[in-house]
Amino acid sequence: MTRSVQRAASLGQQIADIIRQRIVRGELQPGDRLTEESLADEFQVSRGPVRDAITQLSFEKLVEVHKPRGIYIVGLTDDDVEQLYSLRAALEQLALQRAMRVSDDARWRPSREAVTRMLEAADRGDHADFLAADLDFHAQIYALADHPRLEGAWSQYLPTFTSLLDVTINHDEDLHESAADHDRLYAVMRSGDVAAASSVLAQHLAGAEERMTMELAARREA
Structure with missing residues (x-):
């Protein structure tokens, strides 16, 4: 199926987002071959934008480029998943500890609103709205941390975390x-109990x- 992209945003980023989703969802399998020409079409x-997308996906270890043969899907292994989630846990535990220093209720309001949106999306069974609210909630932890480099590290891997x-x-x-x-994580963060909040986040x-x-595992058995 032909897909079009919006000219207002970065073309390379949009293409990378679509291919990444296909890889993480299993629509593209390890070993599948792509070409710049077929993607441009x-x-x-x-x-140019195709090359930008492939450069980003290569950085994320989702594809490998073998010139002149083409672009090959690497996909996700159990080890990849472990690495990505251990990285996220390390980043987010630090962000959480710093965020919990913030006592200003107004700065915490967007986090509370994100939880409310998740609860409402759950009632509707709206996965898309839930995804957006979930990402917003976690992004707020990094914003509250007041650590631009930490927030930058989160942003760098955000497309991959979003697909997961x-x-x-x-x-x-x-x-x-x-x-x-x-909801529980928000409550324990606001309680000021860092150890309890860390534990809830780790379990989550x-x-x-x-x-x-x-x-x-289910894909391998299919």
Whole structure:
């Protein structure tokens, strides 16, 4: 199916986002071959944005470029998933500890609003809205940390984390348990108990990693 992209945004980033989603969802399998020409034709762009997209995906270890043969999908292994979630845990634990120094209620309001949106999305069974609110909630932890370099590290891997979250959220038909996890994490962060908040966050991320690992196992058995 031919896909078009919006000219207002970075073409390379949009193309990378689409290919990344296909890889993480399993629509593109390890060993599958792509070419710049076929991608340029599909997205109706020149080869420049395609090369930008492939450079980004190569950095993320999702593809490998073998000139002149083409672009090969690497995909995700259990080890990749472990590395990505351990990286996220390290980043987010630091962000959480720094965020919990903030006492200004106004600065915490966007986090509370994100939890509310998750609870409402869970009631509607709206996975897309839940995904957006979930990402917003975690982004607020980094914003509250007041650590631009830490927030930059989160932003660098955010496209990959987004694709993983898209899979793990859609793994759950009922989103209420995940919404309750975020509600609990918000409450414990506001309580000021750093150890308890760290534990809740660790359990939350471990659960997401387990769901992604189960998804990969199911694909191998299919």
